[in-house]
Amino acid sequence: MQYHTPATFEDAAKIAFDAQGITRFLAGGTDVLVQLRSDLVEPDTLIDVKKIEGTNNITKNADGSWTLGVAVSGAEMSEHPELGNDWPGLVEAMDLIGSTQVQGRATLTGNLCNGSPAADSVPVMFATGATVSVTGPDGTREVAVEDIPAGPGKTNLAKGELVSAIHIPPRGQGGGDAYLRFIPRTEMDIAVVGCGVNLRVDGDTITEARIALGAVAPTVVLVPDAAAAIVGTKLDDAALDALAAAASAACNPIDDKRGTVEFRTHVAGVLAKRAAKIAYDRAKG
Amino acid sequence: MSKIHVTTTINDDEVEFLCDPRESLLDVLRDRLSLTGAKEGCGTGDCGACTVTVDGRLVCACLMLGAEAEGKSIGTVEGIATDEELHPLQQKFIEYAALQCGICTPGILVAAKNLLERNPDPTETEVRYWLAGNLCRCTGYDKIIRAVMDTAAEMREAS
Amino acid sequence: MALDSQKTEGFKQIGTRPDRPDGVDKVTGRARFGADMTAPGMLWGVIVRSPHAHARIVKIDTSKAEAMEGVKAVVTRADFSDAITPAPGMRGEMWNVLENVMADEKALYDGHAVAAVAATSQLAARDAAKAITVQYEVLPHVTDVDKAMEDGAPVIRDGTAEASVPEGMHPNVVRYHESGQGDLDAGFAAADLVIEETFKTEATHQGYIEPHACLATLGGDGKGELWCCTQGHWNVQKVCAALLGLETSQLRVTASEIGGGFGGKTAVFIEPVALALSRKANKPVKLVMTRSEVFRSTGPTASTSMDVKIGMTKDGTITAAQGIFRCQGGAFPGAPMEFTAMCSFAPYNLKAVKQIGYDVMTNRPKQAAYRAPGSPMAAFAVESVIDELCNKLGLDPIDTRLKNASREGTQANFGPKWDRIGLVETLEAAKAHPHYATPLKPGQGRGISCGFWFNHGGETAVMLALSEDGTAQLAVGTPDIGGSRASMAMMAAEELGIPYENVRCTIADTASLGYNEISHGSRVTYASGLATIEAARDAVKKLCARAAAKWGIPEDAVKWEDGCAVPSGPNAGDHDPLPLAKITAKMGATGGPIVGHFEATPEGAGVSFATHIVDAEVDQETGKTNVSRYTVVQDAGKAIHPTYVEGQFQGGAAQGIGWALNEEYIYGEDGRLQNAGFLDYRIPVASDLPMIDTVIVEVPNPGHPYGVRGVGETSICPPLAAIANAVSNAAGVRLKQLPMSPPRILKALGKHG
Missing domain, CATH: 3.90.1170.50 (Aldehyde oxidase/xanthine dehydrogenase, a/b hammerhead)
Structure with missing residues (x-):
């Protein structure tokens, strides 16, 4: 295995493009090292992006949007004085991943690019409408977050491409987000179901919403029907029931060691209701 | 396969080593530097027995490459006691029988010390969630939590 | 073993809580695992x-x-x-x-x-x-216990079955147990209510955090050294x-x-x-398992399938009980089905009882002992049925258990008459505990269960060597799995009359002592403790002899008091007490080294009973359980170091909570283990558990000089049932399969599917 520490994303992209065999990028390493140790994936080329300038920065831009470096850890997000005021659901989702120790290393980018349908930070990233910068041999382009995952363990990134920054939109007035997941324990588990909700209110009425589910399909999925079920409502019981039904209807899960099809489908509705209530309360302030 | 030369700081001492790029920081600590205080319970970041600090932040040494230690400052259980004095947490763990077999103890002490440095007055719930990544199979955590809470109280009084 | 002198009070060391001798090593990272x-x-x-x-x-x-x-x-x-x-x-x-x-x-x-x-x-x-x-x-392949017994199931190894297995059974059924007494038909006929249910438990792993590891050196000369x-x-x-x-002696371990x-x-x-x-290779070799190897290749406990039938009258008297216990222990004989069968109804005084056990082979790793092997599953099935009977008949679960409780002189369900036992005392202590009187909050359920384990003695050798300065080196042969060096040193100090700190207890290697049976069966504090006391008494006898020689009086005219030889009896004369250190200072010139020994097989391990109280709440929408309060009440006989006894109680309860709620071996259709890691083999983490309250009951074991009973294993016997009863009472539906995972609970609640 070759270990590289490039100084720029362009260099990183070039190393990756020229590499033979399996290439992995190393940010927090909380998936890459597990796969290495478990003999699941032994990369021929490992590209550590943490020596690239700015990868640890959390920046609030003039328009109120946020740019997060690819090596920003969950702990750095949680400790940031302002990010959590704007996007508490996103910060909480990231904070749910693994232990305190994992929080010291794990990153949003890694969580996204690992391609797990159960990744905790991804449903709420979908819901916020986040985008990522993708740097490759032909330069850098901006891509919607929901266009990155392709299936379990797979992304739509081409050879030589890597995520070089994450962009979260401005929070704006009357907005609220939330993420809830179901795990059998209180910590340390992979989500059996996850639900991210982002919405905006005008007075008591929901004017916009984006809702995404995790661990109920081959990738995290946006569920427009679930969003439609609550837009224009005051999140009354009928809206919540419609939301739950839409969330459950969007599920295409599998039976596995973590849960059954029936369980995931049912609990997706339960979590959607609970997460929507939190986001709604946050939006109303 | 060529090895990587790494210069780092461990428990305030400068250390140099050569390692294979595939070796974890835990492999390096245990097998190259004879610092066997950090334990390998799982190798996948699920048990916390290999907990160390890297630039003041908790990390599972099994989830970090040895090569990534370049230029960092690493703290292990071997660095908790100063000179002849045990750290108050170490004293309390013995007094409270917060260990039975002791295999998880190094990781829990590193994690608990880091908690008290950040939060001198944690609630029981905060202690439990902070330590959720440190598995203990012997104690049921009861005496561990009590030892951490009581140490925190004593350290607050002393300061 | 009859003991001529049992001392259960007036101790100087026993019952105190000193620091463990290996504490500093273990908090500094120095201890070598x-x-x-x-x-x-x-x-x-x-x-x-x-x-x-x-x-x-x-x-x-x-x-x-x-x-x-x-x-x-x-x-x-x-x-x-x-x-x-x-x-x-x-x-x-x-x-x-x-x-x-x-x-x-x-x-x-x-x-x-x-x-x-x-x-x-x-x-x-x-x-x-x-x-x-x-x-x-x-x-x-076949991995399920019931499927492995069916006609046409793949045969793991033909010809393995013992002669006791009834004819016509599948070759995977390799051992059979049957015990009991009385007229079952008459007993069930006398009942006002008979409940018969089938229960299943999955295999769980001991889940020790340290993977197996060893360092071996063996030469062509057949001489070897092994560290493990x-x-x-x-x-x-x-x-x-x-x-x-x-040759055994050529290998030092x-x-x-x-x-x-x-x-x-x-x-x-x-x-x-x-x-x-x-x-x-003719070189030392170090071998360390990965976590995945630990799960895939070492011994989890048996998985079980059990039918339990119990009859009860309206006033709560059990009239008859029957249990059939099918246990699979992997691809080898040895599932602890006889323990499952024998422990099942042990807490109860039954006129009519029968228990049957089957040992079944499957394509799974060879089961190994796990804390009271076989007993927790039996308690899960039996205590669930008793809970259901109490619910249906409107009876208090503790009063009902007290009414039927085994006592001294009761004939046990598997034959012998009980010696002095402490079940009733644990039930009474549980009933008197504030926990039992605390009203439940809406959505909560409370569960009670008793549990039983035999405990064990076993071959034991201990050596206690005195040093010139009056301190003692205590060599025991039972690896310290939970702080036993502290309790050994306390017992030696108690007998010798010297400070605890003056005894250094080490675990000797195989070249330094006679054979010691494994640290299992909750035997260490009992058997190595007894051996330590006897070795110390042997040393005291020799110390008294030196004093007698110095004073020129008969050996039986010297007794040992507070760490000193003192003259005793009418003809002993008037001599100042001779402290231990004064005798050992001169021992080189007065007969040589003074060493106390004990080598025997103590057979008076007293059985232990426990009663647990659990409160749990269930999220009706997701099936998730939270254990909100937990109390362990257990008979320790005599607690040598109460803090470590509490630790055993708490640790067993915590493992039981994991077993009850989340831990299980999950095999795929391909027969491969799906969850060979701590990510998906979900042992309880710190944020999952409440504080675990403990009550140490002390009903002395007649077979130990201080009344000690083993405590390590009984603590895991009641939790499965106690939690199942709490969860069933909270959910309003009886859970009959472990683990009670959220999908399983939600399904039982009829919320989907």
Whole structure:
């Protein structure tokens, strides 16, 4: 295995493009090292992006949007004085991943690019409408977050491409987000179901919403029907029931060691209701 | 396969080593530097027995490459006691029988010390969630939590 | 064993809570566990394991691995003794161990060892292991206990069954147990309500945080040294010598500090492989399991399928009880079905009772002991039915258990009459505990369960050597799995009348003491404790003799008081008390070293009962359980070091909570273990649990000088049932299968599917 520490994303992209065999990028390493140790994936080329300038920065831009470096850890997000005021659901989702120790290393980018349908930070990233910068041999382009995952363990990134920054939109007035997941324990588990909700209110009425589910399909999925079920409502019981039904209807899960099809489908509705209530309360302030 | 030369700081001492790029920081600590205080319970970041600090932040040494230690400052259980004095947490763990077999103890002490440095007055719930990544199979955590809470109280009084 | 003098009060040391002697080592990282040892010129070993649940091994090609840089030895089954032959059931146990340590013709489960390699680094050994190619012919497999008993189930190994197995059963049923007494039909006829239910429990792993590890050195001269984490190094010595064809005494085994065992480190897995590699390479070999290997290849407990039928009258009297317990213990005989059967109804005084056990083989790893092996599952089934009877008849669960409780003189369900036992005392203490009187909040349920474990004595040797300065070196042979060195030193100090700090207790290697049985069966504080007391008394006798000689009076005119020899009796004369240190200071000139010994097999291990109280709440929308309050009440006989007794109570309860709610071996259709890691084998984490309250009941065991009963295992017997009862009462529906995972609870609630 070759270990590289490039100084720029362009260099990183070039190393990756020229590499033979399996290439992995190393940010927090909380998936890459597990796969290495478990003999699941032994990369021929490992590209550590943490020596690239700015990868640890959390920046609030003039328009109120946020740019997060690819090596920003969950702990750095949680400790940031302002990010959590704007996007508490996103910060909480990231904070749910693994232990305190994992929080010291794990990153949003890694969580996204690992391609797990159960990744905790991804449903709420979908819901916020986040985008990522993708740097490759032909330069850098901006891509919607929901266009990155392709299936379990797979992304739509081409050879030589890597995520070089994450962009979260401005929070704006009357907005609220939330993420809830179901795990059998209180910590340390992979989500059996996850639900991210982002919405905006005008007075008591929901004017916009984006809702995404995790661990109920081959990738995290946006569920427009679930969003439609609550837009224009005051999140009354009928809206919540419609939301739950839409969330459950969007599920295409599998039976596995973590849960059954029936369980995931049912609990997706339960979590959607609970997460929507939190986001709604946050939006109303 | 060529090895990587790494210069780092461990428990305030400068250390140099050569390692294979595939070796974890835990492999390096245990097998190259004879610092066997950090334990390998799982190798996948699920048990916390290999907990160390890297630039003041908790990390599972099994989830970090040895090569990534370049230029960092690493703290292990071997660095908790100063000179002849045990750290108050170490004293309390013995007094409270917060260990039975002791295999998880190094990781829990590193994690608990880091908690008290950040939060001198944690609630029981905060202690439990902070330590959720440190598995203990012997104690049921009861005496561990009590030892951490009581140490925190004593350290607050002393300061 | 009848004891002429039992002392249960007036102690100076016993019942205090001193710091453990290995405390500083363990909080500073100095303590040396299995994987912490190295040797000059050491190689690293890695084991190649079957990915198949059941397969014929057609060919193993090691040539590519052997040609790799740094590779020094490769071993397969051919490198082990061929003098060990199979025999039916447990009679062939040594062959079973060999077959488990390294497969011969067939791989019998996912994770079964088939070859091993030693190389100059861990990475080189791992690379070489991947280069060993094994050609398999995959065979049909079975992993479920009920399916393994069905007609047409794949046969694991024909001819394994013992003669006691009833005719017509599937060859996978290899052992049979039946016990009981009285007229069942009449008993059930006398009941006002009879409930019969079927229960299932999945296999759970001991889940010790330290993977198995060893460092082996063996030369062509047959002399070897072995360092390993084990609960019983004499057993390791015996087994390794047999498997490698060595003379037992030529292999010296040292027990490292042990990072948890709970029964799982009573068995031998990697040590013979490391020795075989070392013998072939003529270099020390270190072998450390990965976590995945621990789950796939060491012993979880048995999984079970159980039918329990109990009859009760309206006033709560149990009229008859019957249990059928089917236990699978992997691809070898040994599932602890007789313990399951015998423990099942042990808490109750029953005129009519019958229990049947079946030991069933499947394509799973060889089960190993796990804290009161077999008992927790039985309690789950029996205590669930009793809870249901109490609910249906409107009876208080503790009063009902008290009404039927086993007491001194009661004939046990499996035959003998109980000696002095403390079940009633634990029930009364539970009833009086504030927990039991606390009203439940909406959505909560409360569960009660009793539990029972036999406890054990076993072969024990202890040596206590006095030093010139009046301190004592205590050598015991039972690895310290939970702070036992502290309690041993306390007992020695109590007898000698010297400060606790003046006794240094170490775990001796196999060359330094006679045979010591494994640290199992909750035997250490009982048996090594008894041995320590007797060894100290032996030393005291010798100290008194020296004093007698100095004073010129008969030996029986000297007695030992507060650490001094004092004259005793009318003709002893008037002499100042002679402190221990004054005698030992001169011992070189007065007869030489003073050493106390004990070598015997204590047989008075008193049984132990417990009663647990649990409050739990269930999220009706997701099926998730929260254990909100937990109280353990258990008879310890006499608590030597109460803090460590509490620790055993709490640890057993916590493991039981995991077993009840989330822990399970999950096999895929392909017979492969799906959750061989702590991510998906979900043991409780700190944020999952409440504080665990404890009540130590002390009903002295007549078989120990201070009344000690073992405490380590009984604590895991009641939790499965107590939690199941709490969850069932909270959910309003009876849960009959473990673990009570959220999908299972939600399904029982009828919320989906």
